[in-house]
Each structure stands twice: as structure tokens, then as C-alpha cells.
Amino acid sequence: MRHFIKETDFTVGEMAAVFATAADMKRERSQGTEKRAHLEGQSWGLLFFKKSTRTRVSFQVGVHELGGQPVMLNAEELQLSRGETTADTARVLSRYLHGLVIRCYAHSVLEEVSRLGTLPVVNALSDYLHPCQIYTDFFTLAERWSGGDVKRYLESLKGRKIAFLGDTACNMANSFILGGAHLGVEIALAGPANYAPQAEIREELSRSGLVPSWRFTQDPIEAARGADMVYTDVWTSMGMEAERAERLSQMQPYQVNAAVMRAAKVGAYFMHCLPAHVGEEVTQEVLDSPASIIFDQAENRLHVQKAILAHLSTHGLTQT
Numbered sequence: 001m002r003h004f005i006k007e008t009d010f011t012v013g014e015m016a017a018v019f020a021t022a023a024d025m026k027r028e029r030s031q032g033t034e035k036r037a038h039l040e041g042q043s044w045g046l047l048f049f050k051k052s053t054r055t056r057v058s059f060q061v062g063v064h065e066l067g068g069q070p071v072m073l074n075a076e077e078l079q080l081s082r083g084e085t086t087a088d089t090a091r092v093l094s095r096y097l098h099g100l101v102i103r104c105y106a107h108s109v110l111e112e113v114s115r116l117g118t119l120p121v122v123n124a125l126s127d128y129l130h131p132c133q134i135y136t137d138f139f140t141l142a143e144r145w146s147g148g149d150v151k152r153y154l155e156s157l158k159g160r161k162i163a164f165l166g167d168t169a170c171n172m173a174n175s176f177i178l179g180g181a182h183l184g185v186e187i188a189l190a191g192p193a194n195y196a197p198q199a200e201i202r203e204e205l206s207r208s209g210l211v212p213s214w215r216f217t218q219d220p221i222e223a224a225r226g227a228d229m230v231y232t233d234v235w236t237s238m239g240m241e242a243e244r245a246e247r248l249s250q251m252q253p254y255q256v257n258a259a260v261m262r263a264a265k266v267g268a269y270f271m272h273c274l275p276a277h278v279g280e281e282v283t284q285e286v287l288d289s290p291a292s293i294i295f296d297q298a299e300n301r302l303h304v305q306k307a308i309l310a311h312l313s314t315h316g317l318t319q320t
């Protein structure tokens with residue numbers, strides 16, 4: 001049974017294959033010629049404990065376009081919200097579904113379901129990692145940096161510098177740290193000292209046998225200097241609303257604005273996983289600038305996630 005819970009669940013070779021499939025799917029969809037049946041006759045659950053626009057819709061559409069039936073499961077409407085255990089839920093859902101996409105708070109939920117269930121599990125965001133987003137972000141950059149040559153997608157990422165500003169202990173920062181080391185991409189993180197990368201992700205790299213390719217600074221301009229792409233995420237992630245005032249005050253110096261983008265390489269891109277809080281982590285000017293590729297990024301969630309599901313369906317999916 002294969003799962004996609006963290007960036008390193010697929011080898012670099014598998015990642016190249018996923019990107020090539022995503023590029024094919026994207027092209028065929030735009031030409032109206034796509035005919036894929038990887039999930040024919042299957043029902044995939046989309047279990048969401050947190051709010052979502054992009055992830056939820058792109059997975060629903062993606063499962064449908066692969067010939068399967070998406071089953072939307074709002075955790076608030078399940079017996080989970082009345083105390084049924086994750087373990088029993090995993091065992092029960094395994095009897096109905098062929099796969100489960102989960103967005104949750106604690107990453108341990110994904111680990112528990114993948115251990116106890118008998119179906120493939122895909123991480124649609126946890127407090128720890130957001131691997132579908134990071135694969136999409138690398139794919140979106142590779143489309144540009146390779147000049148459209150799919151065979152050069154991964155090679156075009158190697159040696160690039162990405163700057164990540166703001167909450168560098170959040171799930172997106174962790175995914176950049178893990179995904180960057182997996183692919184050989186330099187990740188320069190800048191944020192307040194008390195929001196620096198945590199021990200858990202450092203240990204993850206060590207356990208995975210990966211050479212760290214990240215560094216942390218409290219100077220946003222130093223991180224952005226010479227970067228090929230500048231990235232940020234909201235300063236107050238879902239579930240951390242009580243810390244909002246404190247976070248806003250501490251992270252203000254790390255806003256991505258025109259000065260930060262000027263420090264990056266000429267032609268550098270700006271990316272954000274969205275939704276954006278305009279005037280907080282990023283200015284309207286940067287969001288609307290030619291450097292911003294946020295909507296291509298959002299679109300590519302669909303193509304990359306379809307390729308991830310297709311890969312799972314042909315490399316280790318077992319029927320319930």
C-alpha cells in the first residue's frame with residue numbers, strides 16, 4: 001500500500017514521472033482530448049477537518065476527471081465530531097472507499113489512518129506538511145525554468161534559490177525544507193527567531209538521510225537577495241487564530257513588498273499558496289505584479305494532484 005503523506009514518499013524518479021504525467025494531463029485537458037480512467041469504478045473520500053477552497057475543489061474535480069467518484073466528508077458532519085475514534089473511522093471508511101484524501105490538524109491523524117486503514121492516504125494539508133502544494137509549486141516553477149521541456153523539469157530546479165518569508169515554522173516552510181532537500185533546491189528562510197524551523201523537521205531530514213539545503217536568517221533582505229523565487233504564506237494558519245495579534249506584530253518586518261522583490265534576482269517570481277491576507281504577509285502591488293504567478297500555481301493543483309492519484313493507482317494501490 002502506497003501513501004502520499006510527505007514529500008519523500010515518492011522518490012525523485014517518481015516525482016519526475018508525476019510531473020511528466022501532470023504536464024500531459026494539463027495539455028490534454030486544455031485541448032479537450034483528455035481521457036483518463038485511472039480511478040474508474042472507484043470512490044475516493046475527501047475528509048476535511050479544516051476549511052479549503054483550492055484543495056477541496058481541485059481534488060473533487062480531479063477524482064471525477066480520472067473516472068472516479070469523489071465523496072466529500074466534512075469531519076464536522078461525521079461521528080468523528082461526536083467522539084468516534086480516528087482508528088475506527090479509518091477501519092470503517094476502508095470498507096467503503098478505495099482511497100482517502102485528508103486535510104487535518106495533527107499530522108498523526110494521517111499516520112494513524114495510513115497505518116490502520118487498508119486504503120491509500122493522501123495528505124491534503126496537516127499542521128506539519130502540505131506536500132500536494134509543494135509538488136505543485138515546484139511543478140509550476142519547472143514549467144518556466146525548463147523552457148517547457150518536461151525532460152528538464154527537475155534538472156531546471158537544481159541549484160535554484162527560493163526565499164520563504166514570515167512564519168518559517170509553518171507547514172509550508174516545513175514542506176520547502178523537506179522538498180528542497182529532496183530535489184537539491186536552496187531554501188533561504190527569514191522570520192522572527194521564535195518562528196524559526198523546529199526540531200521535528202530537522203529530525204525528519206536526518207531520518208530521511210537527506211542533506212539539508214536550507215538556512216535561516218532574521219534578515220528578510222538577506223534571504224531574498226539573489227533569490228529565483230520569493231514565497232510567503234499567511235502569518236496566522238488555521239487553528240492559530242488566538243495568536244493572531246502577536247503574530248502580526250512580530251512578522252510585520254517580513255512582509256513581501258516591492259523592496260523585498262527588488263532584492264531578488266531580476267525576473268524572479270512571487271508565489272503564495274493562497275488565500276492571501278493582503279497588506280499583511282504581502283502587498284497588493286506584489287500580488288498584482290508581473291512577477292506573481294499565483295493563479296497558475298492554483299490551477300496546477302488540479303493537474304499535479306491528478307497525476308499523484310494516477311501514480312498511486314498504478315504503483316501500489318490495492319482494492320478494498
Ligand code: CP
Pocket residue numbers: 051052053054055056125133273274275
Ligand atoms: N493552498 C491551499 O491549500 O488552499 P485551500 O486552503 O483553499 O485549499
